[in-house]
Amino acid sequence: MANAPNALTMARIAAIPMIVWLLYRPTRASSIAAFVVFFIASVTDFLDGYLARRYGLITPLGKLLDPLADKLLVVSALLMVTVGSRTPTLPAWLLVIIIGRELAVTGLRSIAASEGIVVAAERTGKLKMILQTIGVHALILHDRYFGISCYFVGMVTIVAATAVGLWSAVEYHVAVFRRMASKED
Numbered sequence: 001m002a003n004a005p006n007a008l009t010m011a012r013i014a015a016i017p018m019i020v021w022l023l024y025r026p027t028r029a030s031s032i033a034a035f036v037v038f039f040i041a042s043v044t045d046f047l048d049g050y051l052a053r054r055y056g057l058i059t060p061l062g063k064l065l066d067p068l069a070d071k072l073l074v075v076s077a078l079l080m081v082t083v084g085s086r087t088p089t090l091p092a093w094l095l096v097i098i099i100g101r102e103l104a105v106t107g108l109r110s111i112a113a114s115e116g117i118v119v120a121a122e123r124t125g126k127l128k129m130i131l132q133t134i135g136v137h138a139l140i141l142h143d144r145y146f147g148i149s150c151y152f153v154g155m156v157t158i159v160a161a162t163a164v165g166l167w168s169a170v171e172y173h174v175a176v177f178r179r180m181a182s183k184e185d
Helices: 004-024 028-054 060-083 092-114 123-141 150-184
Strands: none
Touching: 004 028, 004 060, 028 060, 028 123, 060 092, 060 123, 092 150, 123 150
């Protein structure tokens, strides 16, 4: 059954090819356009969650697609700023750490769910997402605006997001393993 939150999530997924296309051979204009598309897609992430909770529209499909859409959106944009023609780029090793963290947490959540354990988002996980979103926006813009290097701001923010993300991954793992150990007792 279609509902507004799921439609917003699908719109976020549909925005990904546009962002990839705009960043394939980025110009200043295409970077600004990619920034706008990424911004709108990012806003839908907050809006779909709000609508789902506010109006009781949480569905199994939404629970699956929402985090998947978030990860696809961020990783697609980061991949394009890593392999793009602009210099400097996001270092590939940093992208590998970011993707590895996402896979580890997603895998952990899957294992936890199979054990009947619900892993709620921690504050550090939410902070990671906010920092990551800001960092991706800045990296998409890349150039200097009003005397500020968007690349520099993006790198600082992405490194901070990655550090917070790694910490949140440790928190998730500790919480799940403690719950699994207490279930065995």
